[in-house]
Amino acid sequence: MTAQVTRSDASAVGLADDADIxxxxxxxxxxARAASTVMRRTPTGPKNAAxxxxxxxxxxxxxxxxxxxxxxLSRGRDNGLDAALLDRLALDDKRVDAMIEGLRQVxxxxxxxxxxxxxxxxxxGIQLGQMRVPLGVIGIIYESRPNVTLEAxxxxxxxxxxxxxxxxxxxRESNAAIAACIGEGLADAGLxxxxxxxxxxxxxxxxxRMISMPEYVDVIIPRGGKSLIxxxxxxxxxxxxxxxxxxxxxxxxxxxxxxxxxxxAVNAKTHRYGTCNxxxxxxxDAPVAATLLPRLAAAYAQHGVELRxxxxxxxxxxxxxxxxxxxxxxxxxxxxxxxxxxxGIDEAIEHIERYGSHHTDAIVTEQYGLARRFMAEVDSxxxxxxxxxxxxxxxxxxxxxxxxxxxxxxxxxxxxGLEGLTxxxxxxxxxxxxxx
Amino acid sequence: MTAQVTRSDASAVGLADDADIxxxxxxxxxxARAASTVMRRTPTGPKNAAxxxxxxxxxxxxxxxxxxxxxxLSRGRDNGLDAALLDRLALDDKRVDAMIEGLRQVxxxxxxxxxxxxxxxxxxGIQLGQMRVPLGVIGIIYESRPNVTLEAxxxxxxxxxxxxxxxxxxxRESNAAIAACIGEGLADAGLxxxxxxxxxxxxxxxxxRMISMPEYVDVIIPRGGKSLIxxxxxxxxxxxxxxxxxxxxxxxxxxxxxxxxxxxAVNAKTHRYGTCNxxxxxxxDAPVAATLLPRLAAAYAQHGVELRxxxxxxxxxxxxxxxxxxxxxxxxxxxxxxxxxxxGIDEAIEHIERYGSHHTDAIVTEQYGLARRFMAEVDSxxxxxxxxxxxxxxxxxxxxxxxxxxxxxxxxxxxxGLEGLTxxxxxxxxxxxxxx
Numbered sequence: 001m002t003a004q005v006t007r008s009d010a011s012a013v014g015l016a017d018d019a020d021i022x023x024x025x026x027x028x029x030x031x032a033r034a035a036s037t038v039m040r041r042t043p044t045g046p047k048n049a050a051x052x053x054x055x056x057x058x059x060x061x062x063x064x065x066x067x068x069x070x071x072x073l074s075r076g077r078d079n080g081l082d083a084a085l086l087d088r089l090a091l092d093d094k095r096v097d098a099m100i101e102g103l104r105q106v107x108x109x110x111x112x113x114x115x116x117x118x119x120x121x122x123x124x125g126i127q128l129g130q131m132r133v134p135l136g137v138i139g140i141i142y143e144s145r146p147n148v149t150l151e152a153x154x155x156x157x158x159x160x161x162x163x164x165x166x167x168x169x170x171x172r173e174s175n176a177a178i179a180a181c182i183g184e185g186l187a188d189a190g191l192x193x194x195x196x197x198x199x200x201x202x203x204x205x206x207x208x209r210m211i212s213m214p215e216y217v218d219v220i221i222p223r224g225g226k227s228l229i230x231x232x233x234x235x236x237x238x239x240x241x242x243x244x245x246x247x248x249x250x251x252x253x254x255x256x257x258x259x260x261x262x263x264x265a266v267n268a269k270t271h272r273y274g275t276c277n278x279x280x281x282x283x284x285d286a287p288v289a290a291t292l293l294p295r296l297a298a299a300y301a302q303h304g305v306e307l308r309x310x311x312x313x314x315x316x317x318x319x320x321x322x323x324x325x326x327x328x329x330x331x332x333x334x335x336x337x338x339x340x341x342x343x344g345i346d347e348a349i350e351h352i353e354r355y356g357s358h359h360t361d362a363i364v365t366e367q368y369g370l371a372r373r374f375m376a377e378v379d380s381x382x383x384x385x386x387x388x389x390x391x392x393x394x395x396x397x398x399x400x401x402x403x404x405x406x407x408x409x410x411x412x413x414x415x416x417g418l419e420g421l422t423x424x425x426x427x428x429x430x431x432x433x434x435x436x
Numbered sequence: 437m438t439a440q441v442t443r444s445d446a447s448a449v450g451l452a453d454d455a456d457i458x459x460x461x462x463x464x465x466x467x468a469r470a471a472s473t474v475m476r477r478t479p480t481g482p483k484n485a486a487x488x489x490x491x492x493x494x495x496x497x498x499x500x501x502x503x504x505x506x507x508x509l510s511r512g513r514d515n516g517l518d519a520a521l522l523d524r525l526a527l528d529d530k531r532v533d534a535m536i537e538g539l540r541q542v543x544x545x546x547x548x549x550x551x552x553x554x555x556x557x558x559x560x561g562i563q564l565g566q567m568r569v570p571l572g573v574i575g576i577i578y579e580s581r582p583n584v585t586l587e588a589x590x591x592x593x594x595x596x597x598x599x600x601x602x603x604x605x606x607x608r609e610s611n612a613a614i615a616a617c618i619g620e621g622l623a624d625a626g627l628x629x630x631x632x633x634x635x636x637x638x639x640x641x642x643x644x645r646m647i648s649m650p651e652y653v654d655v656i657i658p659r660g661g662k663s664l665i666x667x668x669x670x671x672x673x674x675x676x677x678x679x680x681x682x683x684x685x686x687x688x689x690x691x692x693x694x695x696x697x698x699x700x701a702v703n704a705k706t707h708r709y710g711t712c713n714x715x716x717x718x719x720x721d722a723p724v725a726a727t728l729l730p731r732l733a734a735a736y737a738q739h740g741v742e743l744r745x746x747x748x749x750x751x752x753x754x755x756x757x758x759x760x761x762x763x764x765x766x767x768x769x770x771x772x773x774x775x776x777x778x779x780g781i782d783e784a785i786e787h788i789e790r791y792g793s794h795h796t797d798a799i800v801t802e803q804y805g806l807a808r809r810f811m812a813e814v815d816s817x818x819x820x821x822x823x824x825x826x827x828x829x830x831x832x833x834x835x836x837x838x839x840x841x842x843x844x845x846x847x848x849x850x851x852x853g854l855e856g857l858t859x860x861x862x863x864x865x866x867x868x869x870x871x872x
Contacts, residue, residue: 037789041813114812126823128833133815135845218845239675239846260868267870353473362864375863376550377477379569387562387866396871397564397862409571409654410675411847414862426833426850427811428798430823432696434703435832 021201025209028164029216031194032137036162039195040134044111046189047158051107054154054185055100061181062096068177069146076170088144089171099150102401106154109400112418113160116427124436127429132422134160136218139210140403141166141232143224146174152221153182153196155403159421162195164217166210168224169202176200211236221416223404241416244407245331245357246276248389251348251374253365254287258295260386261288261364265296267388268362270303274333276405277360277382277392281328281338283348286312289341293317305335312341328355345370349377356380359407360392381407381414457637461645464600465652467630468573472598475631476570480547482625483594487543490590490621491536497617498532504613505582512606524580525607535586538837542590545836548854549596552863560872563865568858570596572654575646576839577602577668579660582610588657589618589632591839595857598631600653602646604660605638612636647672657852659840677852680843681767681793682712684825687784687810689801690723694731696822697724697800701732703824704798706739710769712841713796713818713828717764717774719784722748725777729753741771748777764791781806785813792816795843796828817843817850 039047058065069091076086112132119129138161140152149165156163167175179198186193199206211220211232220240222232233240250268252261268279284292293316300307308323317339327338328351342348345363352361362384363374371385382392392415394402399417406412412420494501505527512522548568555565574597576588585601592599603611615634622629635642647656647668656676658668669676686704688697704715720728729752736743744759753775763774764787778784781799788797798820799810807821818828828851830838835853842848848856 037815040815122832122834124827124832126820126827126832131811131819136815239844241846257868263868263870271871371865375567379473379476379572380861382862382864383567384562384864385866386868387864388870390871391560391562391864391866391869392862396558396560396562398558408675409859410677413859423845423849425816426818426828428818428820428823428827429807430821430827432693432699432822433827434699434824435707435826 021203021205022209024201025199025206025213026216028197028199029137029213032162032164032197033216035192035195036134036136038192039157039160039162040113040136042160042191044113046191047111047160048107050157050185050189050191051103051154053188054150054182055103057181057184057188058096058100058103058150058178061177062093065096065174065177065181066091066093068173072146072171072173079170081170085144085170089146089174091146091174095147099147102147102151103154106158106401109158109418111158112422117424119427119429125431125433129427130424131427132419133425135421135423136161137216138163138421139166139217139220139238140164141207141210141220141222141224141228143168143228144170146171146178148223149175149178149198150182151401152403155401155418155421157186157195159418161421164197164199164210166199166207172202207232208235211238211240214238221404239411241404241406241412241420242408243276243405246278246359246405246407247281247329247331247355247357248277248279248359248392249281249283249348249352249356249361250279250389251283251342251345251352251361251363252285252288252292253345253363253367253370254285255367255370256285256288256364257366258288258292261292262295262299264362264364264386264388266299266303268390269300269305269337270335271388271390273335275390276331277389278333279337279389280330280332281340281351281355283340283342283351284313285348286341286343289313290316293339300337303335305337308336308338310340313339316341331357345373349374352378352380357407359405360384360389362387362389381405457639457641458645460637461635461642461649462652464633464635465573465649468598468600468633469652471628471631472570472572474628475593475596475598476549476572478596478627480549482627483547483596484543486593486621486625486627487539487590489624490586490618491539493617493620493624494532494536494539494586494614497613498529501532501610501613501617502527502529504609507609508582508607515606517606521580521606525582525610527582527610531583535583538583538587539590542594542837545594545854547594548858553860555863555865561867561869565863566860567863568855569861571857571859572597573652574599574857575602575653575656575674576600577643577646577656577658577660577664579604579664580606582607582614584659585611585614585634586618587837588839591837591854591857593631595854597857600633600635600646602635602643608638643668644671647674647676650674657840675847677840677842677848677856678844679712679841682714682795682841682843683717683765683767683791683793684713684715684796684798684828685717685719685784685788685792686715686798686800686825687719687778687781687788688721688724688728689781689784689799689803689806690721691803691806692721692724692800693802694724694728697728698731698735700798700800700822700824702735702739704826705736705741705773706771707824707826709771711826712767713825714769715773715798715825716766716768717776717787717791719776719778719787720749721784722777722779725749726752729775736773739771741773744772744774746776749775752777767793781809785810788814788816793843795841796820796825798823798825817841
């Protein structure tokens with residue numbers, strides 16, 4: 001296998017007309033499975049060499065990649081894509097620099113593969129431990145952002161997996177150009193180019209097949225809007241690591257340090273509006289509501305955040321809309337905040353359990369017992385004391401990079417980095433032991 | 437909720453005629469979900485108290501349980517159940533003693549819930565760690581052995597989960613009698629009796645509904661024959677932790693200590709025939725085949741094990757059948773062994789990859805490099821050096837008890853104990869940190 005193969009695969013956009021999508025996907029699946037057995041055994045050195053080579057190839061092909069992206073953008077404008085989508089689709093020198101820097105960061109991460117935990121002797125005389133190993137073949141389905149192609153490829157490569165990447169049709173030329181750099185980087189390092197394959201057809205049937213071939217794909221990670229993820233979860237015959245809603249709460253307890261509470265509540269809402277770890281509902285303990293709510297409202301007003309409140313909060317804040325039942329469930333992803341006055345931690349936890357999405361929830365308190373209870377009792381992927389919900393993020397958690405945030409409970413929960421792309425097998429070292 | 441409720445629930449066998457299985461299962465699901473929020477917050481003390489109370493209740497109800505089992509057995513004989521099935525179904529004083537002892541062992545295990553790993557400071561000043569928490573509601577579907585009812589209940593309880601148990605129809609009276617003891621034990625300890633619910637209908641539609649309600653059930657664990665597990669995996673709308681084939685191999689390398697090799701190869705095959713960690717195919721390196729195969733054949737002959745060999749092994753062992761392609765894939769679960777002479781570790785690993793089930797595979801060798809390669813390269817849930825495959829077991833691994841052996845890669849791989857019934861959430865401890 002050579003770099004040329006990848007170039008031609010990647011430029012095969014338009015195969016959709018070719019009818020036999022299933023056969024095409026099966027070929028990708030077989031090649032990925034074969035590559036995965038090589039990647040599983042590949043030491044850290046060649047994997048890092050491939051990441052470095054991809055960075056060099058991307059640097060050298062910067063012009064081609066940006067030109068391909070221009071073509072995607074102009075087609076997107078012709079097709080009437082909205083501004084937000086065009087922004088996610090757009091690459092420029094700064095974003096290409098960030099992609100190259102991302103490759104260097106992944107290379108610098110410790111290799112999780114082969115790490116053995118807890119090796120210890122059992123009474124039988126065997127030594128038992130657990131070794132971290134790749135999952136095998138990972139299928140990633142994503143939407144417009146072409147830099148996901150490189151991010152996903154680099155994380156799957158470093159964790160010893162093969163991957164099949166299926167980006168959005170609006171980014172197809174950008175993705176093909178990036179895929180060419182990836183393939184050349186793999187070939188430069190002597191690794192199989194089919195360790196990373198970008199699906200070269202934009203036909204939706206390709207996704208249907210990709211999520212239905214457990215013989216070739218070990219796990220599917222969908223990244224994108226809720227409807228995409230729901231559809232894939234419903235139809236997949238392969239395990240899915242998914243991220244659904246982020247309806248995150250901050251609960252300010254009566255014992256809170258009010259300056260910390262103010263800083264956290266403002267940061268959790270206004271640092272970025274469109275992210276899943278942004279606070280969507282603020283819960284405030286009745287004894288501090290009268291003091292704190294006006295200060296908070298003034299701060300939110302400066303940021304242009306619209307407030308919607310329960311009846312008790314509307315008594316303290318003039319002119320805000322009443323929050324309806326739907327508001328408590330809402331993931332606004334916008335400068336809108338629901339506010340509710342509650343009577344203590346029990347009511348706060350009850351609200352979070354009932355309306356939340358088990359993503360990230362925080363308490364602000366100075367009381368030890370309440371901090372301890374909130375941590376133990378709130379069933380969310382991240383539970384925080386006196387910190388902004390915005391910290392729920394792979395980079396902030398030191399995972400180096402994240403392939404997504406899982407709202408599932410099994411396997412991976414919360415930000416998913418290299419470790420989430422691996423599993424552990426038992427290793428037994430003996431000296432001739434047999435079972436009695 | 438009182439113990440009486442459970443008694444009547446458990447004795448509601450026959451609801452199958454009642455038509456509305458879905459509504460019944462929904463009620464169980466809702467009750468389980470409600471109980472799981474209580475169980476999640478229940479400290480170790482009351483959980484252990486419930487286990488002790490169940491032991492006392494079972495001791496007190498020993499006569500009733502054995503009488504119920506007698507009724508199941510006599511109905512089973514009338515229905516023409518085979519001897520092996522009747523044996524799995526049968527309880528006697530010794531098995532009841534073992535059930536009571538099992539409860540005491542689970543009580544003695546460390547409580548995994550709330551354990552925090554790796555708490556450390558991040559550059560932002562937050563402290564980050566991962567806390568082990570219950571999965572929520574676990575559905576377990578099993579076949580004839582009534583002692584699974586108590587084992588599964590005790591593991592789910594100790595790991596802070598609620599569970600819904602669906603045993604085989606042939607064991608329904610035994611299961612109802614055991615369920616009554618479980619409910620009374622929970623009530624004695626002040627815990628919700630719906631933390632453990634035994635499905636009181638033997639209608640198969642109940643299983644269909646149980647595996648299709650992700651709103652109430654977080655994971656399904658099927659225990660039983662391959663066809664049951666395949667059907668459930670195919671139809672489930674809930675994650676499944678499953679155990680399929682155990683086609684386990686021992687590879688004896690030319691550098692092996694031949695006495696150890698002999699002991700391991702005999703133990704791995706003959707210690708028990710019907711278990712998933714029993715060796716089904718022996719791979720032997722060509723240079724030692726002529727020396728070792730006759731000794732092995734003599735040992736197997738003493739145990740009445742039928743050998744089926746490749747052409748090279750048949751040259752060394754007179755009168756054995758030729759192994760066909762199907763033999764390499766076979767999980768005999770019987771005193772039959774396939775034998776193949778291979779040329780070195782590469783051919784052995786290739787055979788294991790191609791025909792194995794990724795359950796448990798062992799190498800016998802005295803060469804460091806080969807041991808290291810086998811451990812890294814064989815993609816099975818347990819990989820062993822110089823030890824019998826029969827060690828792949830929750831008790832031998834020190835898990836205290838096992839709810840099954842997972843041949844899946846995600847979440848749990850290999851023997852599944854308390855830890856496999858939990859997940860981890862991130863905890864963040866701050867002092868007012870906000871994201872920059």
